[in-house]
Amino acid sequence: MPHTLASLVNHTALKLTVLAGEDRLDVPVRWAHASELIDPVPYMEGGELLLITALKLDAEDAEASRRYVRRVAQAGVVGLGFAVGVNYEEAPEALVEAARQEGLPLLGVPRRTPFIAISKAVSAAVAADQYRAVTAGFEAQRELTRAALSAEGPAELLARLAAHLDGWAALYDASGAVVAAAPDWAARRAARLADDVARLRERPAPASSVVSDTDGDDRVELQSLGTGRRARGVLAVGTGAPLGTAERYAVHSAVALLTLTTERSRALQDAEQRLGAAVLKMLLAGEPDHARAVAGRLYGGLLDAPFRMVVAEPVAAEGEPPGAGTPAVLDALADAMDSAAARTGEAVLAVPDGTRLIVLVADGGAAADACAEFAALAEARAGDRPRVGGRSARDEAGRAEGLAVGISAPTGPMSAATAYRQAEQALYVARRRGRTLVEHEDVAAGSVLPLLADDAVRAFADGLLRALREHDATGRGDLVASLRAWLARHGQWDAAAADLGVHRHTLRYRMRRVEEILGRSLDDADVRMELWLALKATSAPPEE
Numbered sequence: 001m002p003h004t005l006a007s008l009v010n011h012t013a014l015k016l017t018v019l020a021g022e023d024r025l026d027v028p029v030r031w032a033h034a035s036e037l038i039d040p041v042p043y044m045e046g047g048e049l050l051l052i053t054a055l056k057l058d059a060e061d062a063e064a065s066r067r068y069v070r071r072v073a074q075a076g077v078v079g080l081g082f083a084v085g086v087n088y089e090e091a092p093e094a095l096v097e098a099a100r101q102e103g104l105p106l107l108g109v110p111r112r113t114p115f116i117a118i119s120k121a122v123s124a125a126v127a128a129d130q131y132r133a134v135t136a137g138f139e140a141q142r143e144l145t146r147a148a149l150s151a152e153g154p155a156e157l158l159a160r161l162a163a164h165l166d167g168w169a170a171l172y173d174a175s176g177a178v179v180a181a182a183p184d185w186a187a188r189r190a191a192r193l194a195d196d197v198a199r200l201r202e203r204p205a206p207a208s209s210v211v212s213d214t215d216g217d218d219r220v221e222l223q224s225l226g227t228g229r230r231a232r233g234v235l236a237v238g239t240g241a242p243l244g245t246a247e248r249y250a251v252h253s254a255v256a257l258l259t260l261t262t263e264r265s266r267a268l269q270d271a272e273q274r275l276g277a278a279v280l281k282m283l284l285a286g287e288p289d290h291a292r293a294v295a296g297r298l299y300g301g302l303l304d305a306p307f308r309m310v311v312a313e314p315v316a317a318e319g320e321p322p323g324a325g326t327p328a329v330l331d332a333l334a335d336a337m338d339s340a341a342a343r344t345g346e347a348v349l350a351v352p353d354g355t356r357l358i359v360l361v362a363d364g365g366a367a368a369d370a371c372a373e374f375a376a377l378a379e380a381r382a383g384d385r386p387r388v389g390g391r392s393a394r395d396e397a398g399r400a401e402g403l404a405v406g407i408s409a410p411t412g413p414m415s416a417a418t419a420y421r422q423a424e425q426a427l428y429v430a431r432r433r434g435r436t437l438v439e440h441e442d443v444a445a446g447s448v449l450p451l452l453a454d455d456a457v458r459a460f461a462d463g464l465l466r467a468l469r470e471h472d473a474t475g476r477g478d479l480v481a482s483l484r485a486w487l488a489r490h491g492q493w494d495a496a497a498a499d500l501g502v503h504r505h506t507l508r509y510r511m512r513r514v515e516e517i518l519g520r521s522l523d524d525a526d527v528r529m530e531l532w533l534a535l536k537a538t539s540a541p542p543e544e
Helices: 005-009 062-074 093-102 115-148 154-165 186-191 194-201 245-284 288-303 328-344 366-381 393-401 413-433 440-445 455-473 479-488 493-500 504-518 525-539
Strands: 017-020 031-034 048-052 079-083 106-109 168-172 178-182 208-212 219-225 233-239 307-314 349-353 356-362 403-407 437-439
Touching (some): 005 106, 005 115, 031 115, 048 115, 062 093, 079 115, 115 154, 115 245, 154 168, 154 233, 154 245, 168 186, 178 186, 178 328, 186 233, 194 208, 194 233, 219 245, 233 245, 245 288, 245 349, 288 356, 288 413, 307 328, 307 366, 307 413, 328 349, 328 366, 328 403, 356 366, 366 403, 366 437, 403 413, 413 440, 437 440, 455 479, 455 504, 455 525, 479 493, 479 504, 479 525, 493 504
Parallel strands (some): 031 048, 048 079, 079 106, 403 437
Antiparallel strands (some): 017 106, 168 178, 168 233, 307 356, 307 403
């Protein structure tokens, strides 16, 4: 434990006496320093026992003594050692009274005790304390290493670390979820720090921060795990006081061991990812039997039940060029799905494909739910934003969060290629609608009209109808409205004419003029389809 003024007073060889501040002797002493300067404060760091003979200080002057004592006390000096019998036969009453008023311990140093003896005693005590701390730290390191190599792994390591710190410890995975805590009650406390953990994970590893537990008196220290650009996990330790040297050694050892475990797991994940890429390639090539053989027990369970294909890609923010979206959002999505699957023991096959991420997840499983939750949170964060350039806030959500996701219908290994096409189609719709996530069932159950809200489609429609609109602008007839009414009535002359309030012969004349101006026959079903879609594309309001 730290050396204190009391331990110096009790040191039989020094024979120090207490002249003032008897109730403050339990203060730790960091060093002992002799100085005869009238103002030694610039050379103090705090925590020192200042040794003086009052060679230049008028220690019998009450005002001078008060100024001196107040100045050094404010600088963090923990006590004064006054040499008795050197410049003064006894400690001046003015100095004693000043120390008493300031609450600063004043020790009498007998003439036969040199200041160097006090300095050596403090130095030896500090060295002994550091040795004890280092020894305890090495012992903690050995204990934590044995725990990390045990069957329980990180869970046992956290239990030993919490006991060593007389506090609690928790481990977060790459998505920020609590995966282990010790003691068990610490899991609830660790969950309250999700926002602090998220902020730390955004910083390049290694990184650390100290936070306060709002519902307790704990001092919580967060340490990121990993050696790469992104943190692979976070260690949290909660204690009632700042960490000492031995405790600091223990925490650093835990960080190193957990980082090693995390990086080793990462290497295994990379190998699994290469295996997963081979399985996916075989599935898409229509070779499900070969895919099952390669998948083995690692992914075999995923192929035995209905699964969904997920295709995700980063999306550039509004106003940015295509391809400007950050791939980090795909890493975050993959982490969220992996963590959710790990907690339930289900398999997930995730394969980066250029700027995309392709994932096979069990239909209705935890990974699929995590994907939906991730996308929902992304849209919710942008849900209250005002309309930008005629687009709704919801339309901006996907782009604002930099992610678009398409999900196939439930399928099996025989139809993997079809599922991939479905996911790609849903992804296309998500990008066009400015949505974060679209499922294939939504595309199939919806309308094709929202897909017409595309600049290329609108440009085609404007070009196709431009001649008719120019004709109408001269006041020589209402060909566009007549065409819309005739197409809406499936070419029924009487019904369309009634809608327009004109005679059917007038409508027949207008349709002949449409054919003459466009140079295309309305008897052609493809022409009628293109004209109808062009009318819808140029008249439909933006999707809400």
